[in-house]
Amino acid sequence: MPFEADEAQAVYRAIRERRDMRHFAGGEVAPELLRRLLEAAHHAPSVGFMQPWRFLRVRDAALRAQLHALVEQERVRTAQALGEREDAFMRLKVEGLLEAAELIAVTLADGREQHVFGRRTLPQMDLASAACAIQNLWLAARVEGLGMGWVSLFDPAQVAALLGLPAGAEPIALLCLGPVHGFYDEPMLQRERWAQRAPLASMVFDDRWGAPSTLFADAPNEKETP
Numbered sequence: 624m625p626f627e628a629d630e631a632q633a634v635y636r637a638i639r640e641r642r643d644m645r646h647f648a649g650g651e652v653a654p655e656l657l658r659r660l661l662e663a664a665h666h667a668p669s670v671g672f673m674q675p676w677r678f679l680r681v682r683d684a685a686l687r688a689q690l691h692a693l694v695e696q697e698r699v700r701t702a703q704a705l706g707e708r709e710d711a712f713m714r715l716k717v718e719g720l721l722e723a724a725e726l727i728a729v730t731l732a733d734g735r736e737q738h739v740f741g742r743r744t745l746p747q748m749d750l751a752s753a754a755c756a757i758q759n760l761w762l763a764a765r766v767e768g769l770g771m772g773w774v775s776l777f778d779p780a781q782v783a784a785l786l787g788l789p790a791g792a793e794p795i796a797l798l799c800l801g802p803v804h805g806f807y808d809e810p811m812l813q814r815e816r817w818a819q820r821a822p823l824a825s826m827v828f829d830d831r832w833g834a835p836s837t838l839f840a841d842a843p844n845e846k847e848t849p
């Protein structure tokens with residue numbers, strides 16, 4: 624059975640209004656609320672039900688500062704790798720590690736090679752599964768009025784060493800989570816003119832790569848996705 628109309632609208636609204644946040648208002652996240660958010664993450668789908676996600680809550684301020692230093696180091700290296708967009712990149716705010724109420728590292732668990740179901744030809748489905756968990760957390764945070772930002776600007780080996788990960792485990796995200804003063808009304812990278820959302824119709828094909836989908840043939844207004 625479908626959800627009631629207002630419930631369905633709420634789900635679509637959460638999807639539309641979820642934002643990657645990099646400006647935070649400090650404060651805190653109550654333990655009960657954080658447990659609820661992590662529960663939402665833990666209800667994500669996963670390949671072969673392997674549940675490859677692990678969450679490390681960073682509580683030690685010195686550790687948080689060390690992680691921030693690693694992100695800053697990678698931010699500078701990323702800028703250098705961008706060539707002519709270096710200055711524009713350096714002007715972007717790409718993380719809120721020191722201001723967010725909570726910092727949560729998400730890692731892929733060790734021992735993932737034992738999970739073959741759905742991964743024999745596509746081993747990266749473990750990462751896809753963990754990304755589903757992060758998206759659940761993102762949406763749940765949004766409906767609770769909390770901002771979340773996914774930071775992936777770091778050297779995974781250095782983060783793994785700082786967090787004491789076992790061999791085979793891999794960090795994939797440093798999640799900044801907490802109260803915000805307000806949500807951006809469009810992706811920050813769009814607002815800063817770094818990138819634009821592509822029209823959905825340019826990304827949907829019928830049968831063969833590149834063949835425009837008939838889904839959008841009679842719906843000119845659908846060609847642009849704001």
Ligand SMILES: Cc1cc2nc3c(=O)[nH]c(=O)nc-3n(C[C@H](O)[C@H](O)[C@H](O)COP(=O)(O)O)c2cc1C
Pocket residue numbers: 641642643644645716717718773774775776809810811812813
């Ligand atoms: C896998 C992944 C990694 C990301 N890493 C970063 C990051 O390191 N720094 C950052 O500022 N944003 C990061 N983002 C956020 C994207 O920039 C953001 O999702 C995109 O600009 C669209 O904005 P929206 O999430 O508000 O819709 C990441 C997003 C994803 C899905």
